[in-house]
Every structure is written in C-alpha cells, then in structure tokens.
Amino acid sequence: MAQRIGTKLFVSRLSFYTTKDQLKNLFSPFGQVTEVNLVMDSRTGRTKGFGFVSYQSENEALKAIKAMNGRIIAGRIIFVEPAKDTR
DNA sequence: GCTGAGCGG
Numbered sequence: 383m384a385q386r387i388g389t390k391l392f393v394s395r396l397s398f399y400t401t402k403d404q405l406k407n408l409f410s411p412f413g414q415v416t417e418v419n420l421v422m423d424s425r426t427g428r429t430k431g432f433g434f435v436s437y438q439s440e441n442e443a444l445k446a447i448k449a450m451n452g453r454i455i456a457g458r459i460i461f462v463e464p465a466k467d468t469r
Numbered sequence: 470g471c472t473g474a475g476c477g478g
Contacts, residue, residue, distance in 0.1 A: 392476055421477050431473060458473095466476055 387440040389416070390465035391447060394432035396420075397456035402433065404456070409435050412449050413442025434465055 393405060402420040409415050417436035420429050437443040443464070451462040 390476095394475060395473070398472075419477065430475085430477085432475065432477085434477065461475095463476095 386467070387444050387464045388467045389437050389440055389443050390467070391435040391437070391443050391462055392432070392465035393435055393450075393460060393462050395459060395461045396429065396431050396433065397458045398429055398431055400429065400456050405433060405435060408455065409446050409450065412446035413437045413439065 402418050406415060406418045415435060416438055420433035423430050447462045452459055
C-alpha cells in the first residue's frame with residue numbers, strides 16, 4: 383500500500399474559539415475543499431480543538447498540509463496531517 | 470470567560 387495520503391486532513395491544536403468557517407477560508411485557497419468538519423463536544427457544545435478537512439485530490443491535501451502545518455492560526459500553532467483512513 | 474493530547478458522526 384506504500385505511503386498513501388488520502389483526501390482527509392486531520393487538523394488539530396486549534397484554538398477553542400476557531401470555527402469551521404475559519405478553517406474553510408484558511409484551507410480553501412490551497413485547493414477545493416469538499417468537506418470541512420470541526421469536532422464539537424456534546425458536553426460544552428464547543429470545539430474539541432481539532433477537526434477534519436477533505437479535498438478533491440490528495441495532492442491538494444498534501445499541499446495544504448505543507449502550507450498550514452505548524453502555522454499560526456488565531457495566535458496558536460496548528461498541526462495538519464493526513465487523517466487515518468480507518469473509515 | 471478556563472484547558473491543550475489527539476483522529477469525528
């Protein structure tokens with residue numbers, strides 16, 4: 383299977399006030415985002431601090447990773463890496 | 470009103 387990226391991106395270490403809309407406009411210019419999902423907590427109704435971003439192609443997803451990995455968002459460092467294809 | 474490793478529904 384070798385190294386497979388996948389179109390799903392795992393975005394973590396976000397600020398607790400960052401929303402899905404923020405991620406969308408931050409990851410949109412790097413490629414066509416087909417899906418943006420911010421994981422919410424059922425107890426507080428706020429973000430867990432991580433989410434998922436999907437692109438049309440793996441090359442766009444990989445480009446977004448290199449472009450946004452370890453970048454400053456909302457004054458915090460965010461980690462971007464391919465999500466597990468455990469789906 | 471806060472916190473801070475991880476892979477959601």
